[in-house]
Each structure stands twice: as C-alpha cells, then as structure tokens.
Amino acid sequence: MSVYKESLEKVKLAIDSILNQTYTDFLFLIIVDNPDNLEVIQYLQYLTKCDDRFEMIVNSQNLGLAQSLNRGIDRVVTPFLARMDADDIAESNRLEKQVRYLKDNPTVDLLGTNVIYIDEKSNVIGERGTLPCSSEAISEFMRYTNVLNHPTFMGKTSVFKEVKYRNLLYSQDYDFVCRLLEKNYVVNNLQDYLLKYRVTSSVSNEKKQKQRVAFEQIRHYYRLGKLSTIDIEKTLEASLKNYRADYYKLVDTYNNFVSLLKKKNYLKAISFLIKNLFVKGFVGELFNSLKIFLLKRKYQ
Incomplete structure (x- = not known):
C-alpha cells in the first residue's frame, strides 16, 4: 500500500x-x-x-x-x-x-x-x-x-x-x-x-483529461500488440504536452449523449447525435461503446 x-x-x-x-x-x-x-x-x-x-x-x-x-x-x-x-x-x-x-x-x-x-x-x-x-x-x-x-x-x-x-x-x-x-x-x-x-470529488477536469489521453494512447498500442515494446513513457510525455481542448469537447459531448439515453429521451438523443457527428472522436467513442455492449452480450 x-x-x-x-x-x-x-x-x-x-x-x-x-x-x-x-x-x-x-x-x-x-x-x-x-x-x-x-x-x-x-x-x-x-x-x-x-x-x-x-x-x-x-x-x-x-x-x-x-x-x-x-x-x-x-x-x-x-x-x-x-x-x-x-x-x-x-x-x-x-x-x-x-x-x-x-x-x-x-x-x-x-x-x-x-x-x-x-x-x-x-x-x-x-x-x-x-x-x-x-x-x-x-x-x-x-x-x-x-x-x-x-x-x-x-x-x-x-x-x-x-x-x-x-x-x-x-x-x-x-x-x-x-x-x-x-x-x-x-x-x-x-x-x-x-x-x-x-470516490473523491477533488479530481480536476484537467487531470481527468490527461488520464483520458494516457488511456487512449495505451489502448492504441495494446490494440496493435506493441504496448510491451514501445517506450510508452516518452510517447505519453509528448502526448500530454500537446493535448488539446478537443478532449474537453469530446468528453462533454459523449457524456451528454449518454445522459439523454439513460433518461430515455431517445428523440433528443437522436437529434443530439446528428448535430454532433463531426465532433472529433465522437463516432469512435460510440463505436467503442457498441463493442463493449456486444462483448457484454457475448460473455453473459
């Protein structure tokens, strides 16, 4: 510990x-x-x-x-x-x-x-x-x-x-x-x-975004089967220096969409989806969510 x-x-x-x-x-x-x-x-x-x-x-x-x-x-x-x-x-x-x-x-x-x-x-x-x-x-x-x-x-x-x-x-x-x-x-x-x-409430938005950047980089190289061989410390250091406000927008967009679905506001969710299809990374996050859903069905 x-x-x-x-x-x-x-x-x-x-x-x-x-x-x-x-x-x-x-x-x-x-x-x-x-x-x-x-x-x-x-x-x-x-x-x-x-x-x-x-x-x-x-x-x-x-x-x-x-x-x-x-x-x-x-x-x-x-x-x-x-x-x-x-x-x-x-x-x-x-x-x-x-x-x-x-x-x-x-x-x-x-x-x-x-x-x-x-x-x-x-x-x-x-x-x-x-x-x-x-x-x-x-x-x-x-x-x-x-x-x-x-x-x-x-x-x-x-x-x-x-x-x-x-x-x-x-x-x-x-x-x-x-x-x-x-x-x-x-x-x-x-x-x-x-x-x-x-669960603490003291984690800043900036830290959350940097956690996300790190997670996405690790996930990327794991999917390629190269995570063990890449110098991930240097890769992440460069990525964290260059992370942009795009991540804030992506997370807010995705969370708002999920919130509408949980509230069963399906028409609003569809409208929101159409309006935000071109937010960078949003479609990719939807794809990941779909894959997770399908995997849960597969292994139930």
Missing part, C-alpha cells in the same frame, strides 16, 4: 480493514511517498513496533505511485502480492477468498474483484460489478475499456517482479494489465464484492 496525502483517519480505516481479515498470514508493507506526512509516519512507526507483520518504507522524496509500488514489489518475498489503496476499505474476507482462488487455480497470474463505491464519508454510492471473469474475455474488453479494479489486484509475486509498473503519471494499472495480457499471462476477475472503493 502506498500512502501520499491521505489523512490519518482514512489510512487507519484502510489498515484496520486489513487487520480484521479472516486470513491473517500476511506481511503488510506500506510505502510512504510523502516524507512530510509526519502524522501518518508516526502512526505507522507505532504499528511496526506492535505488530511484526507491518513494515514501512519512507521515500526521501515524492516518487509517484508507480515507482513507490515497484519499491514495494522489490521487497516482497511471499508467493502472492496484493494491492491496497490508502483510502479504501477491504471486506473482511478479501484476502481469504483471493488466496483460495489463486491456490485452487494455479495457472492464474493476476486476480481482480468487483468493488462497492463509497464517498468521502464512507457512504455507499454505487458499485462496479459483473466484470468479465476469464482471461479471454478480459483480453477482448481491454481493447476498449479497463475492466479491472486496481486496488483489488492480487497475483503471483514473481509476475509483479517480472513485469512491474512503468513510470507513468496516469493509467499505470491499465498499462500493467495490458502488458500482462500481451505476454500471455492469465488474468481473472472474481464476481465477489471484496473492496469498498473511495
């Missing part, structure tokens, strides 16, 4: 959810990626003295999520490695269910699960479930959308050490899973809801 600017209150909730697991044979490695977060550091120092399952690494400077996770991966010696975010809450049987599945299915290299969405006050606000389960289905879906929840990852430590995260600001998890699939590793999803995933 990597900690950056999360409050002590949120970090305690995350840690308590692991301490309360039905599966207790684990090492909890926490990387603090903000040496100025003294309150959290002091609390973690206390835990490491009280419980020998805890280990803490404090980065001397902010390295970012990818490099922090890789520091942790280098230290892990257990057969399996699980991800956890510092503001999420694991269900009490999460580790037990995922470990059991990986032991019962030794060909599986990485495993994700469904999640329940919670707000900043830990109120349930939704869910993300019915994800594709098999590696074949996941491989197809990943050509259009990300169907794994990053903080639910558990997999073979040897695979994490072999592939590792690339030093990207955005979509590190999508890049990681797509490269696993390119290398023919087996990726599965459990249909159990084993994590409460915290």
